[in-house]
Amino acid sequence: MNRVLLILILLSIIPQLKSQQRLKKGGVYTFKTSTYENWENETEQTEGLYTSYSTYKILDVYNNHYKVQYSDSTIFSYQRHKSIKSNKWFSSSANHSELSQNSKRKYKKNKYTIAELDTIKFDMSFAGIISNVEIKDSLITLFPEMKVSIQSDIVKAVKFPLLETPKNLHVNEQITIEENELIVTEINKNYITLLEKEQTGQAINRVEYTIDPLTGIIIEKTDAYDLNGQKHIINKQVFLPNLIESHQTKCVHNFLEKDTTFVNPNVTIKGKILNPEMGEKVVVEWFSDNPATKDIMQVISNINPDGTFELKFQVDKIQKVKFTHKRDANFYVLPGDDLYITADLNQFNKTIRANGVGSNHVNYFFNAALLNKKEKLPFTSQNENTKQYMDMSYMSFKSKVEEYIDKRIEFLNLYKTQLAPEVYLAEYYEIITTGVSSLIGFKLSKEVLNSIALKGSGKQSAPEEYLEFEEWIHLDNDLMSFFEGYDRFLWKYVFSHFVKKTYKASGKGNVQDPWVGNKYDFWHQANYAYSSKFFSGMTQHTLKYKIVSGAIKHRSVNTYTQLYNRFMEEYPNSKNAIILTQAFENAQNSRVGKLAYNFSMEDIDGNKIKLSDFRDKAVYLSFCDIESDFFKPSAEKYRDTLKTLFGGQNIEFLYVFLNGDDPSVREYVKKFKVDGTKLIASNRDEYLLRNSFLYKGTPQSQIIDKNGTLVKIFAPGISKLVKQPNLLFDSIKGKAKIEDPEYTIRILKAILSIIVFLLVVVFIAWGLYRRRTKRKISEAAINTKVRELELTAIRAQMNPHFMYNCLNSIQNLVQKKQNDEAHQYLSKFAELIRSVLKNSEKEEISLATELEIIHNYVDLEKLRFDIDFIVDVDELVDAYSVFIPPLILQPLVENAILHGLAPKQGERKLAIKINKEQEDIICVSLTDNGVGRNTEREKPKTSNGKGIKFSQERLDLLADKYGTAYHMQIEDLKDDNGKALGTKVQICFSEE
Numbered sequence: 004m005n006r007v008l009l010i011l012i013l014l015s016i017i018p019q020l021k022s023q024q025r026l027k028k029g030g031v032y033t034f035k036t037s038t039y040e041n042w043e044n045e046t047e048q049t050e051g052l053y054t055s056y057s058t059y060k061i062l063d064v065y066n067n068h069y070k071v072q073y074s075d076s077t078i079f080s081y082q083r084h085k086s087i088k089s090n091k092w093f094s095s096s097a098n099h100s101e102l103s104q105n106s107k108r109k110y111k112k113n114k115y116t117i118a119e120l121d122t123i124k125f126d127m128s129f130a131g132i133i134s135n136v137e138i139k140d141s142l143i144t145l146f147p148e149m150k151v152s153i154q155s156d157i158v159k160a161v162k163f164p165l166l167e168t169p170k171n172l173h174v175n176e177q178i179t180i181e182e183n184e185l186i187v188t189e190i191n192k193n194y195i196t197l198l199e200k201e202q203t204g205q206a207i208n209r210v211e212y213t214i215d216p217l218t219g220i221i222i223e224k225t226d227a228y229d230l231n232g233q234k235h236i237i238n239k240q241v242f243l244p245n246l247i248e249s250h251q252t253k254c255v256h257n258f259l260e261k262d263t264t265f266v267n268p269n270v271t272i273k274g275k276i277l278n279p280e281m282g283e284k285v286v287v288e289w290f291s292d293n294p295a296t297k298d299i300m301q302v303i304s305n306i307n308p309d310g311t312f313e314l315k316f317q318v319d320k321i322q323k324v325k326f327t328h329k330r331d332a333n334f335y336v337l338p339g340d341d342l343y344i345t346a347d348l349n350q351f352n353k354t355i356r357a358n359g360v361g362s363n364h365v366n367y368f369f370n371a372a373l374l375n376k377k378e379k380l381p382f383t384s385q386n387e388n389t390k391q392y393m394d395m396s397y398m399s400f401k402s403k404v405e406e407y408i409d410k411r412i413e414f415l416n417l418y419k420t421q422l423a424p425e426v427y428l429a430e431y432y433e434i435i436t437t438g439v440s441s442l443i444g445f446k447l448s449k450e451v452l453n454s455i456a457l458k459g460s461g462k463q464s465a466p467e468e469y470l471e472f473e474e475w476i477h478l479d480n481d482l483m484s485f486f487e488g489y490d491r492f493l494w495k496y497v498f499s500h501f502v503k504k505t506y507k508a509s510g511k512g513n514v515q516d517p518w519v520g521n522k523y524d525f526w527h528q529a530n531y532a533y534s535s536k537f538f539s540g541m542t543q544h545t546l547k548y549k550i551v552s553g554a555i556k557h558r559s560v561n562t563y564t565q566l567y568n569r570f571m572e573e574y575p576n577s578k579n580a581i582i583l584t585q586a587f588e589n590a591q592n593s594r595v596g597k598l599a600y601n602f603s604m605e606d607i608d609g610n611k612i613k614l615s616d617f618r619d620k621a622v623y624l625s626f627c628d629i630e631s632d633f634f635k636p637s638a639e640k641y642r643d644t645l646k647t648l649f650g651g652q653n654i655e656f657l658y659v660f661l662n663g664d665d666p667s668v669r670e671y672v673k674k675f676k677v678d679g680t681k682l683i684a685s686n687r688d689e690y691l692l693r694n695s696f697l698y699k700g701t702p703q704s705q706i707i708d709k710n711g712t713l714v715k716i717f718a719p720g721i722s723k724l725v726k727q728p729n730l731l732f733d734s735i736k737g738k739a740k741i742e743d744p745e746y747t748i749r750i751l752k753a754i755l756s757i758i759v760f761l762l763v764v765v766f767i768a769w770g771l772y773r774r775r776t777k778r779k780i781s782e783a784a785i786n787t788k789v790r791e792l793e794l795t796a797i798r799a800q801m802n803p804h805f806m807y808n809c810l811n812s813i814q815n816l817v818q819k820k821q822n823d824e825a826h827q828y829l830s831k832f833a834e835l836i837r838s839v840l841k842n843s844e845k846e847e848i849s850l851a852t853e854l855e856i857i858h859n860y861v862d863l864e865k866l867r868f869d870i871d872f873i874v875d876v877d878e879l880v881d882a883y884s885v886f887i888p889p890l891i892l893q894p895l896v897e898n899a900i901l902h903g904l905a906p907k908q909g910e911r912k913l914a915i916k917i918n919k920e921q922e923d924i925i926c927v928s929l930t931d932n933g934v935g936r937n938t939e940r941e942k943p944k945t946s947n948g949k950g951i952k953f954s955q956e957r958l959d960l961l962a963d964k965y966g967t968a969y970h971m972q973i974e975d976l977k978d979d980n981g982k983a984l985g986t987k988v989q990i991c992f993s994e995e
C-alpha cells in the first residue's frame with residue numbers, strides 16, 4: 004500500500020519537475036515585436052511601424068510559477084498620415100533609438116507607455132499567466148494615483164510567449180493560446196506550427212505560431228487582419244536566442260581573410276546543396292556604404308562530402324545578404340532567423356527553398372527572382388534591349404514602368420500576411436524606388452541624346468523640367484529606411500533633382516553637379532541646412548550623413564570639420580557617427596601637407612613597388628579605372644610632350660589601375676603606351692587606397708613632393724598638366740605650394756606664437772634665460788648623444804647576430820647538399836638583408852613595414868622548419884600610421900623559432916596579434932607553442948640568445964629618449980599539470 008502511495012506521489016510530482024526545468028533560473032529571453040499598421044477612412048490615411056524588444060529574466064523557479072524581471076524598449080516608432088483631399092503625406096511622430104541624444108527615459112505626469120517601464124517584476128505560472136506585478140519604485144513615485152491602472156495595463160500588455168503543454172500534440176489537433184483557437188498544422192523535431200484562419204464576411208483573420216517543442220516558447224508569431232482594403236495590420240514577434248557560447252567562423256572582411264567570433268550569433272543558415280562544386284565554399288555576403296569605401300563582410304562555410312553546410316553570424320537589424328555557391332540568391336535576413344536551405348546546383352533558381360524560422364520571407368525572394376526573369380524592368384543595365392525604349396515618348400515608357408511595378412506589388416501582396424513588417428516595407432519601397440530610378444535614368448538619357456543631336460545641328464537644347472516623382476513616393480518617410488538602397492536613393496534623387504528644382508523655383512539658380520571638382524562648400528552648407536528645414540527623423544539623419552560624407556570626400560577642410568562637429572552634436576549615439584569619425588580621422592591624416600599613404604602593390608611583371616621607393620622624386624600619381632576610359636587617350640596623346648617637358652628630371656609618373664582582380668585589367672595595362680610606372684591594385688589594395696586617400700568614385704590625380712608630402716589632391720589631368728609644368732618642378736625642389744588654408748593658418752599662428760614668446764622672454768629675463776638655456780641645451784645634447792651611441796652599439800650587435808643565424812642556416816643546407824633550397828634561401832636572405840639594412844638606420848618605421856620584414860624572415864625559416872604562422876591585426880589599428888623602433892619585433896620572432904619551436908616535435912605554431920587595449924595603447928602579442936623557456940634552459944648553451952636582451956635594452960633607451968613607455972612582459976604558458984605549452988611575449992606602447 005505504501006509503495007502504491009509513493010508511486011502516485013512521484014507521478015504527480017514528476018510533471019511539475021519537468022515543467023520547472025523548461026525555463027531555468029538566470030535564463031534571459033528576448034522577443035522582438037514589429038507591428039505595421041495601414042489605416043484608411045473617408046477623410047485620411049494613416050501608416051506606421053512600431054518595433055520593440057521585450058526582455059524577460061527568470062529570477063527564481065518555484066513549484067508552480069516563476070519570478071520574472073521584465074524590461075521593454077522601443078527601437079523604432081514612426082507614423083505618418085495624409086488627407087484624402089490634399090493627397091500629401093505628413094510625418095506626425097518619429098522615434099529611433101539611434102537618433103536619441105539622451106538614452107535616459109523622461110516621464111511626464113499622467114502620460115506613460117509600456118515601453119518606458121525600465122524594470123518590472125511579476126510572478127508567472129508555467130502557462131504564462133501573470134500576477135503579483137511589482138513596478139519600479141521610482142515609477143510609482145511619479146504616478147501614485149495610477150498604480151492600479153498601470154498594473155492592470157501591464158498584465159494585459161506583458162504576456163510571456165509560453166505554451167503550457169508543448170509535447171504530445173498531433174497534426175489537426177485544436178489548442179488554445181492567448182484566447183485564440185488554433186489548429187496544429189506541422190510537427191517536427193525543431194518546431195511546431197499552429198494556425199488560425201477565419202473569414203467573417205469580408206474580413207480575414209490569420210494568426211500563426213511557431214513553437215519550440217522542448218521549452219514551449221513561441222519562437223515566432225504572426226498576426227494579420229484584412230478588411231476589404233480599409234485596414235491592414237501585420238504583427239510579427241520573433242524570439243531572439245541568447246546563446247551562452249560564442250561562435251567562431253571563417254570570414255573575409257574587406258578582402259582580408261580571418262577567423263571572426265560572433266559573441267551572440269542570432270542568424271543561423273544550415274542546408275544542403277545537391278550536386279555541389281566540391282572544394283568551393285558556401286558564402287553569405289553583405290556590405291554597407293562608408294564615406295570612403297564599401298564595408299564588405301563574407302561569412303564562409305565549407306561544403307561537407309554530403310553537401311551540407313552551416314553558417315552562423317550576427318546582425319542587429321534587417322540585412323540584405325547574398326547567398327552564394329557558384330550561383331547567387333539575394334534575400335533579407337532578420338535577427339532570430341533560423342533557416343535550412345536546400346538547392347540543386349544544376350537548377351539552382353528553380354529548386355532553392357528554405358524551411359524554419361524566417362523561411363516565409365526568404366522563399367518570397369526566391370520566388371520573386373523567378374518573376375523578375377519573366378518581367379524585366381525596362382531600361383536597366385541588365386536588360387539587353389535597352390535601346391529599343393529610347394524611341395518611346397516619356398509617357399509611353401512611364402506606362403511600361405507602372406505595369407512592371409503593379410505586377411511586382413501584386414505579387415508582393417500575395418505574401419503580405421507571411422512577411423515580417425520590415426521585410427514587407429523593404430521590398431515595397433525597393434520596388435517603387437527602382438521604378439523611379441528607371442524613369443529618371445530614361446529621362447536623363449533622352450536629354451543626353453537630344454543634346455548631342457542638337458549640338459550636331461548647331462542648335463541649343465531647351466531646358467528639361469525635372470521629373471515629378473513626388474507622385475510616386477513621399478520622400479520624408481522613415482518607412483523607406485528598411486530597404487538596402489535607402490540612403491543612396493535619397494542622396495541621389497533628393498539632392499540632384501528635387502533640391503535643384505527647388506533652388507531654381509526660389510530664384511537661387513541652378514547648383515552645379517556636386518560630383519565634379521572641389522568648389523562646393525556652399526553646396527554642402529546649404530543642403531545641410533535644407534535637410535534640417537524640410538525633413539525629419541531617419542530621413543533627415545541619413546541626408547545629413549551623406550552630406551558630411553560628401554564634404555569629407557571633397558576635402559574642403561573648413562567645411563567638413565564644421566559639418567562633422569554639427570553632426571556629432573546632433574547624433575552622438577548613431578552608428579553613422581562612428582563611421583564618420585573614422586572617415587574624419589582618415590581625412591585629417593591624408594590632407595595636403597601630410598605624408599602620403601605609403602602603399603605597396605605589384606607592377607605588370609609581379610614586382611612589389613612602394614610609393615616610398617620614389618622618395619627624392621616628385622610623383623604625379625594617377626588612379627585609373629578602365630571602365631571610364633577617358634584617361635588613356637589623353638595620356639597617349641601627350642606622351643611626347645611629357646618627355647620633352649619632364650624627361651631627365653626627378654619626376655615619376657605613377658599610374659595605379661583599379662579592380663586588378665579582373666583579368667581584363669592586365670590586358671588593358673599591357674596596351675597602355677605611356678611612359679611611367681604602372682601598378683595593378685587588387686580588390687584588397689583598392690580598399691586600402693580608398694580608405695587612405697578617400698578619393699571619390701571617379702579616378703583622380705595627385706601630386707606628391709620629393710619628401711613624400713601631399714601637395715595637391717585634385718591635380719590637373721595630363722592635358723592641363725602640360726600647361727602647368729611648375730606644379731611638378733616646384734615639387735622636385737620641395738617648394739610646392741600647399742593649397743590648404745588651415746595649414747597656412749596653423750603655420751602663421753605657430754610663427755606668431757614663437758615671436759610673441761621670444762619677445763616676452765627677452766624683455767623679462769634675457770640674461771637669466773640665456774644662461775639657463777645654454778646649460779640645459781648642453782646637458783640635453785650630451786645625454787642625447789650618449790643614448791644615440793648606445794643605441795647604435797646595440798644595432799651593431801643585433802644585425803651581426805641576426806645575419807649569423809641566417810648564414811648558419813644556409814651552411815646547414817649546403818652541407819646536406821640541398822643546393823636548390825640553399826639557393827632559394829640565399830635569394831630570400833639577400834632580399835631580407837636589403838630591407839634590414841635599409842630600415843636599421845631609421846629611428847622608427849611603420850608597424851606594417853616591420854610585419855613585412857617578419858614575414859620575409861619566417862618564410863626563410865620555413866625552409867628548415869614546418870611552421871604555422873598567423874598575423875592578426877585589429878581593425879582599429881592602422882598598421883601604416885603606427886610607428887615603432889625598427890627590428891624590435893624580429894628578434895623576438897627569431898628567439899621563438901630557434902629556442903622554442905625548433906626543438907619541438909610535431910605541430911609548430913607562431914601567432915602575432917596586434918590590438919588596441921585602450922584608446923591610445925597598442926599591444927603586440929607574440930605566442931608560440933614551443934618547448935618553453937624552462938625546457939630550453941636545461942639544454943647546453945649553443946648560442947648567445949641575445950635577442951630578448953637587446954630588445955629590452957633598446958626599449959629602455961628609447962623610453963628615456965622620447966618619453967614613451969614601452970612595456971615588455973614574458974609569460975610561460977602551462978597547462979593545469981604544469982607542463983609547458985609555449986611562451987607569450989607582449990609589448991605595449993602608446994600610439995602617440
